Amino acid sequence: MSIIVFTENRNGKLKKNSFEAVSYAAVISANTSKPVVAISVGNVDNDELSKLAKYGASKIVAVNDQKWLDHDSREYTKLIAEIAEKENADTFVFSHSNMGKAIAPRLSVRMKAGLLSGVVATPVSFNPIAVKRKTYNGGAFQLVTVKSAKSVITINPNSCSIVEKPVDVNIEAYTPQTAYNAGTKVQAADVVTGKVILTEAPIVVSGGRGLKSGDNWGQLEELATVLDAGLACSRPVSDEGWRSHEEHVGQTGKIVAPDLYIAIGISGAIQHIGGVSGSKVIVAVDKDKDAPIFKYADYGIVGDAFDVVPRLVESFKKFKNS
Numbered sequence: 168m169s170i171i172v173f174t175e176n177r178n179g180k181l182k183k184n185s186f187e188a189v190s191y192a193a194v195i196s197a198n199t200s201k202p203v204v205a206i207s208v209g210n211v212d213n214d215e216l217s218k219l220a221k222y223g224a225s226k227i228v229a230v231n232d233q234k235w236l237d238h239d240s241r242e243y244t245k246l247i248a249e250i251a252e253k254e255n256a257d258t259f260v261f262s263h264s265n266m267g268k269a270i271a272p273r274l275s276v277r278m279k280a281g282l283l284s285g286v287v288a289t290p291v292s293f294n295p296i297a298v299k300r301k302t303y304n305g306g307a308f309q310l311v312t313v314k315s316a317k318s319v320i321t322i323n324p325n326s327c328s329i330v331e332k333p334v335d336v337n338i339e340a341y342t343p344q345t346a347y348n349a350g351t352k353v354q355a356a357d358v359v360t361g362k363v364i365l366t367e368a369p370i371v372v373s374g375g376r377g378l379k380s381g382d383n384w385g386q387l388e389e390l391a392t393v394l395d396a397g398l399a400c401s402r403p404v405s406d407e408g409w410r411s412h413e414e415h416v417g418q419t420g421k422i423v424a425p426d427l428y429i430a431i432g433i434s435g436a437i438q439h440i441g442g443v444s445g446s447k448v449i450v451a452v453d454k455d456k457d458a459p460i461f462k463y464a465d466y467g468i469v470g471d472a473f474d475v476v477p478r479l480v481e482s483f484k485k486f487k488n489s
Contacts, residue, residue: 170195171256172205173247174219175266179211183367184262184324186222191289191320191327192260193223198293204228204254206247208235213338220336222329227338228254232347239349240269248277249345258296263321263422264366271321280317287326287445296320305444323445324366325424365416368397371425373416373443375401377432377453377472381409386476387431393483399423401433417442432472435460452476 170192174185185205192203205224207216209231216227228250235246247259247270259274261267263285275282286298287308297312298320365371372391374384381404391398398414405415416423417439424445431452433439440463443449451464454471461467468475 168199168258169202169204169254169256170199170258170260171247171251171254172203172224172260173243173267173270174205174207175262175264176207176209176211176215179209179215181207181211181215181218182262183329184264185219186329187324187327188260188262188322189219189222189224190329190332191322192258193330193332194289194327195258195260195293195296196223197332198290201258202226204250204256206230206250208243208246210236216338217336221331221333223332223334225334225336226254227336228341229338230341230343232342234347235343237349237351237353238266239347239351240266240273242345242347242349243270244273244277245345246343247274249343250341251278257317259317259319261319261321263323267321271319275319278317278319279315280319281313281315283311283313283318283320286320286322289327301444305441323424324422325426325447326445363391363395363397365397365399365414365421365423368423369425370394370396370427370429371399371416371423371443371446372396372429372431373399373401373433374404374410374431374472375433376403376407377434378404378409381407383473384410386473386480390429390476390480390483393480393487396427396429397423397425401436401439430460430464431476433460434458435463 172188172192175182196203203224204226205219207229261271285300288299302309374387399416400410400414405412418441422442426447428446429450449464450466451460452468452475456469
């Protein structure tokens with residue numbers, strides 16, 4: 168038996184969540200003696216792929232065929248199932264990313280495997296696998312045990328430490344036997360450059376309706392620049408058109424779990440908290456001392472954002488220059 172990890176990449180470089188997923192699988196491997204097999208789809212060279220061996224992947228199955236680059240979840244499910252049969256896999260690990268959330272349920276049905284989604288810690292037992300996941304928008308935890316012979320796991324970003332565990336690796340260039348027959352085709356893509364990717368950012372600065380207008384976002388942009396942070400917003404802000412929906416974080420937007428989340432002028436609706444509760448540290452700034460956000464924040468500043476944010480920017484600049 169083996170453990171398959173589906174890795175993700177952007178522009179030929181592996182994403183941080185790929186190393187998290189392999190590290191997670193390596194913990195299972197250490198407790199079950201099952202080897203870790205990583206799947207890579209895309210134009211990623213062997214030097215980049217070999218980085219996965221630092222975290223415990225002893226085999227990498229690389230699919231570089233151009234027609235497999237459109238990220239169709241149905242076709243990727245077929246591909247992974249094909250490789251799973253070849254590698255005799257019974258455990259599958261994904262990041263709880265947009266791609267992972269699209270593929271994992273399909274694969275679960277196809278492989279007749281139990282689905283463990285949004286897992287926040289390494290397993291508490293391995294035979295059978297039992298894991299912890301959040302529920303009630305992060306207000307409680309579930310301990311879930313898989314009763315089926317196979318399991319599909321998606322892990323929340325930043326919930327598993329990236330631990331080096333170097334092993335020898337075999338990189339196999341793989342030609343799928345499954346025919347690629349996607350119902351859609353990506354003809355062009357506009358790629359945002361020069362911005363920190365929200366779902367990978369270690370620090371996120373986020374603004375809400377307390378900023379009163381999209382014209383007031385300059386101070387948040389300056390704060391994000393000083394901190395090398397991702398810039399986000401609450402759903403009402405994106406609904407009003409003050410900021411792009413690409414910046415919307417929350418249960419109905421992007422799920423983020425940075426080391427530091429700074430919420431400015433965000434009251435703290437439960438839907439918003441559900442998408443950011445995985446943050447290691449939450450700092451809230453709001454002029455309403457009774458705002459719900461303070462119940463979830465590790466640190467709170469009661470004050471007007473237009474007074475507090477410039478002071479934060481000044482303080483961080485002094486700290487960086489000291």
